Each structure stands twice: as structure tokens, then as C-alpha cells.
Amino acid sequence: MTQSTKTKSSNSQHRIVIVGGGAGGLELATRLGKSLGKQGKAKIILVDATLTHIWKPLLHEVAAGTINSFEDELNYFAHASKNYFEFHLGRMKDINRVDKRLILEPLTDETGHEIAPERSLRYDSLVIAIGSTSNDFGTPGAKENCIFLDSRAQADRFQREFLNLYLQAQARAIENPSPQDLNIAIIGAGATGVELAAELHHAAHEFTRYGLNSIDPGNVRITLIEAADRILPVLSKHTSSTATDQLVDFNIQVLTSRRVTAIHKDSVECDGDIFIPATLKVWSAGIKAPDVLKDIAGLETNRINQLVVRATLQTTRDDSIFAFGDCASFTPEGAERAVPPRAQVANQEAIVLAKILKAKLQGKPLPTFSFSDKGSLISLGETNTVGNLIGKINVQGFFARIMYLSLYRLHQVALHGVFKTGVLMFKDLLSRNSGPTLKLH
Ligand SMILES: Cc1cc2nc3c(=O)[nH]c(=O)nc-3n(C[C@H](O)[C@H](O)[C@H](O)COP(=O)(O)OP(=O)(O)OC[C@H]3O[C@@H](n4cnc5c(N)ncnc54)[C@H](O)[C@@H]3O)c2cc1C
Structure with a gap:
């Protein structure tokens, strides 16, 4: 194959751009990379405002110092190169829906010095998964x-x-x-x-x-x-x-x-x-979706800036733009409330959205998302967890703790597979037994 045919075929590849590599976005990029990306059926591009990923439900432990954020973070470039997708560092600023381009803010260093100017990425399908921020009302x-x-x-x-x-x-x-x-x-x-x-x-x-x-x-x-x-x-x-x-x-x-x-x-x-x-x-x-989404590109948003989506996770006014996780609002038919902003929702949506995007590529009818509530567990320190499973069964103590810890391990399995997650669990066990139990620097 000549250089020019190579370029032509990669230029004609369907481009799926995912903005936000959090609990949902990174799982989706990994799934699509390992399938469509690896088979050369689509180009998968992940954009995040930061260089590393840490699973957000761990943040209270990072704040208290009971886990070391450096040990639990993942570098996007390294992960992308192993999972057949491309990573771009950048913060979404706007969307040009006419030309199908995602516009990124200029990239600056800690001192405000510009590293890269404002730039844009072309997409055929755009997925917005930029999470939420606190709402101080x-x-x-x-x-x-x-x-x-x-x-x-x-x-x-x-x-x-x-x-x-x-x-x-x-x-x-x-x-x-x-x-x-x-x-x-x-x-x-x-x-x-x-x-x-x-x-x-x-x-x-x-x-x-x-x-x-x-x-x-x-x-x-x-x-x-x-x-x-x-x-x-x-x-x-x-x-x-x-x-x-x-x-x-x-x-x-x-x-x-x-x-x-x-x-x-x-x-x-x-x-x-x-x-x-x-x-x-x-x-x-309380939470709200990031302010950048407020009235973005004429898409429908609610009072807390979330993009309103249908069961296919497509935004209500543009079939090429999808949204999920905390930054999206999906209300199942007949339900009074939208699905809650939780990691388990982002995870379930990522699984279905991978199927939706594959179906879209093949010109097949799009599958739809329905939320299956597995319950909520609240960690009260090293040994205590309370909550309920499947929305009804009250649990607490050791069993609840194991279920709570397994949520993070399932996220790791989605990113790294079973074997590497096992290795990571072993590494965590060793470092917990050999290092300090509190971050003191
Ligand atoms: C302390 C804490 C504890 C929690 N505990 C639980 C729990 O036990 N169980 C549970 O189910 N849920 C829990 N949650 C909620 C859960 O973390 C979120 O529901 C989940 O992370 C949402 O996933 P997401 O992919 O939508 O967004 P996130 O995981 O927040 O990821 C968003 C990503 O988008 C990137 N981003 C943001 N803005 C831009 C931009 N403009 N351009 C480019 N990139 C951008 C961010 O850098 C980030 O990587 C907790 C949340 C917190 C804060």
C-alpha cells in the first residue's frame, strides 16, 4: 500500500471523539479501542483536560491521605498506546456542529505560559463524558x-x-x-x-x-x-x-x-x-455539570447544565453527539427522575454506548440504555460499610465492605483486564503492608 492510499484510508475512517476520560469515558475509550480501534474499523480519540486518570470515588481517600494518589493514577498516553486509541491533552471549549469539530482551549502550563494554541478535532461521532463539579448554589x-x-x-x-x-x-x-x-x-x-x-x-x-x-x-x-x-x-x-x-x-x-x-x-x-x-x-x-456545557452549541441542557439525552444516549438535538455519566441527564420512560450521577451508571452506560456506536457504524438499529440499580454502598472507614443491594437488601459490615471494594476492582478490570487487575491487587496488598497507611508528604 502506498503512502497516499494509507493516508486516504485513515482519513476516511469513522472518527469517534470522546471528551472526558473519567469513570465512564475511559472505560468506553478502552472498550472501543480494543474492538473498533484494533480492527481498524474506526479511529478512537480520547480528550481529557488532565494527563492522568484516578477513579473519582477514591477522592475522599486521597483527601484524607489514606491512599496515595500517585499509586492509583493511570497515565492516559501509556494506556492509549496499549489499547489502540489516541489521546489528546486538552480542555473542551466549544463544539462546531456544522463542521463537526470539537474546539479545545489553548493549552497552558502552571505559570500560564501557552504550550499549544486553541485547536480543533474533527469528529464523525462525538461523546461527551466530562463529569460534574460541586454545586455551591x-x-x-x-x-x-x-x-x-x-x-x-x-x-x-x-x-x-x-x-x-x-x-x-x-x-x-x-x-x-x-x-x-x-x-x-x-x-x-x-x-x-x-x-x-x-x-x-x-x-x-x-x-x-x-x-x-x-x-x-x-x-x-x-x-x-x-x-x-x-x-x-x-x-x-x-x-x-x-x-x-x-x-x-x-x-x-x-x-x-x-x-x-x-x-x-x-x-x-x-x-x-x-x-x-x-x-x-x-x-x-450537590452537583452540576461543568459550566462549559451551559447552552453549548444549541444543545438541550437542564438547569444544572446536564445535556439531555435519549435512551440511545444521543443528545436530543444532534444524532452525532452522545453524552453520558454525570454530565448527562437521562430519564427512563415513565420514570419521575433522571438516573442518578453515580459511577455505576457511568459504567453501565459505557458498556451500552460501546454497543450503540458499533451498531451506528454498521448502520443497524441502535440499542437503548436502561439502568439496573445494583444498590448503593457507603464506606465508613477501613472496616465499615453500610448500604443496600439491588435497591432493597440492607447490608453492612464485612460483606458490604467486600462489595464496596469490588466496585473499584471492576473498574480496573474494565481498563486492564482480569490478569493485570490481579497483579495490581497484589501490589496494593504489598505496599499497604510495607509502607505507611497515611500519606505524610
Ligand atoms: C468523593 C466521591 C466519592 C464518590 N463515591 C461514589 C461511590 O461510592 N459510588 C458511586 O457510584 N459513585 C460515587 N461517586 C460519584 C462518581 O465518582 C461519579 O458519578 C462518576 O465519577 C461519574 O463518571 P463520569 O465519567 O461521568 O465523570 P468523571 O469520572 O468525573 O470524569 C470526568 C472526566 O472529564 C474530564 N473533564 C472535565 N471537564 C473537561 C473538559 N472541559 N474538557 C476535557 N476533559 C474534561 C475530567 O478531567 C475527568 O477525567 C463519588 C464521587 C466523589 C467526588
Whole structure:
């Protein structure tokens, strides 16, 4: 084959561009790469704003320092080269639907220096999977004073600030060895807030083990603030009350029916002029899709910027543009609510979307997505997990813990296959038994 025929055939290949290599997007790129990409039936291109992937449900553990984000991250270039797809570093800025081009922002380094100018990628099918960010509902002071657990960078920032407070306390204790306090407030008691509270409680005990004992774990006051009348409001009452009992046992203050009205440098203000002292403040109440999607290219979006999609995961106004995961809103026929923004939804959608895109390529009728709720599990530290399976069966303890841990392993199997996941599990076991159980740098 001559050079010119080679170029012609690759130019005529169907181009599937996936934006966002998160829980859903990376699984989809890997599936399509290993099938359509490997067989030369389509060119698969993944675009992400960062160079590495970390599974988002691990972020509360990264923030608490109970896992090391460097050990659990995956490099997109390396993964793409092994799985027959192409990776581009870039942040989506817009879509030109007429010319079918995805427009990327200029690429800059940490100092703002431009590495690459604004550029665009041609697509035949475009998949948007850029996840969600926290929704602070415009609460005064939230942006300036809270940390949000939306990305690995933010979780790393929390971990450093948390560690710095212990280092500060240790330095102060040289002059004045009196008991020192640490106040932490978490706004929003959904799964993220509850799991973070439990993880921080666990980390506070671990600091003492490593000699950072100027702050006694008993003096670490963690307050979890929720506007609804119970924590985990979208889960069953049983899960909510079991988790509440466990958090109270951990000495975590659980405040419900409390609306946060403002965040200050050293406190959280609630309805009724109540001020809760807090040095570290984390916002974990509600989500929205990234602002870039608001009114993007005339596509239909809802009030939290999510792209509205049909059962084929196609956007309502453009058959060539698909969306899934947290940034999409799909309401099954006859249902009152859209499917929830969860990793298990992104995973199930990725599996079906791979089939949908293959059918599209073959000119066959498109399969449709239906959500099968496998339940929700909430991790309350190393040994405790509560929740329900298949939406009904309440579980807790060791069995629930194993089910919870298996969610991450299933994500790894989707990316690396069974053998490599086994090797990774073995590596994790070794490093957990040989290294520190808390990240101290
Ligand atoms: C602390 C925490 C704990 C959680 N625990 C659970 C749990 O136990 N179980 C569960 O089911 N769910 C859990 N979730 C929710 C779960 O993480 C999300 O539902 C899931 O990650 C959504 O997958 P996604 O592919 O839609 O988006 P994400 O996994 O968020 O990935 C989005 C990707 O898009 C990239 N991106 C963003 N904007 C752009 C842009 N403009 N251009 C290019 N790339 C972009 C990001 O870098 C990222 O890689 C948790 C979430 C958090 C924060």
C-alpha cells in the first residue's frame, strides 16, 4: 500500500471523539479501542483536560491521605498506546456542529505560559463524558473558603492543608505543649460528605501513630452539616440511620435540617445566625455539570447544565453527539427522575454506548440504555460499610465492605483486564503492608 492510499484510508475512517476520560469515558475509550480501534474499523480519540486518570470515588481517600494518589493514577498516553486509541491533552471549549469539530482551549502550563494554541478535532461521532463539579448554589464565601472534591488536584490540596495543620500544631507544641484543637466542617451529607467524614476520623487516629500527636484525635471536631432532615437523603432511611449511629460513635457531630447561608474564613454560618467554627471546610452538597456545557452549541441542557439525552444516549438535538455519566441527564420512560450521577451508571452506560456506536457504524438499529440499580454502598472507614443491594437488601459490615471494594476492582478490570487487575491487587496488598497507611508528604 502506498503512502497516499494509507493516508486516504485513515482519513476516511469513522472518527469517534470522546471528551472526558473519567469513570465512564475511559472505560468506553478502552472498550472501543480494543474492538473498533484494533480492527481498524474506526479511529478512537480520547480528550481529557488532565494527563492522568484516578477513579473519582477514591477522592475522599486521597483527601484524607489514606491512599496515595500517585499509586492509583493511570497515565492516559501509556494506556492509549496499549489499547489502540489516541489521546489528546486538552480542555473542551466549544463544539462546531456544522463542521463537526470539537474546539479545545489553548493549552497552558502552571505559570500560564501557552504550550499549544486553541485547536480543533474533527469528529464523525462525538461523546461527551466530562463529569460534574460541586454545586455551591451561589452561597456567599463558598468559592473562596471551601475546598471542593471535584478533581484529584483539589483532593491533593486538601491532603496538603490537612497535613500542614498537623505540622503547624507540632511546631507550636515546642513552645506551648497544651492540647490543641482542629475543627473541620463538611457541608453536604450525601455519599461524598459522609465517606469523607469517616475517612478523616480514621486519618486523625493515624497521625498519632506516626508521632504527629500534638492534636489528640479526640480534639479533632468534625461537623457534618445537611439541609435535609437526615443524612444520605437519597438512600433508604435504614442506611441513613445506620450511618448516623456509626458517625456519632466516631464522635462526629451530625447536624441535619441546617441550611448553610455563608462560609467565612474561620466558620460556617447557618440559618438562625449559628456559626460553626471550622479551619478546614469542604463543600460536598450537590452537583452540576461543568459550566462549559451551559447552552453549548444549541444543545438541550437542564438547569444544572446536564445535556439531555435519549435512551440511545444521543443528545436530543444532534444524532452525532452522545453524552453520558454525570454530565448527562437521562430519564427512563415513565420514570419521575433522571438516573442518578453515580459511577455505576457511568459504567453501565459505557458498556451500552460501546454497543450503540458499533451498531451506528454498521448502520443497524441502535440499542437503548436502561439502568439496573445494583444498590448503593457507603464506606465508613477501613472496616465499615453500610448500604443496600439491588435497591432493597440492607447490608453492612464485612460483606458490604467486600462489595464496596469490588466496585473499584471492576473498574480496573474494565481498563486492564482480569490478569493485570490481579497483579495490581497484589501490589496494593504489598505496599499497604510495607509502607505507611497515611500519606505524610
Ligand atoms: C468523593 C466521591 C466519592 C464518590 N463515591 C461514589 C461511590 O461510592 N459510588 C458511586 O457510584 N459513585 C460515587 N461517586 C460519584 C462518581 O465518582 C461519579 O458519578 C462518576 O465519577 C461519574 O463518571 P463520569 O465519567 O461521568 O465523570 P468523571 O469520572 O468525573 O470524569 C470526568 C472526566 O472529564 C474530564 N473533564 C472535565 N471537564 C473537561 C473538559 N472541559 N474538557 C476535557 N476533559 C474534561 C475530567 O478531567 C475527568 O477525567 C463519588 C464521587 C466523589 C467526588
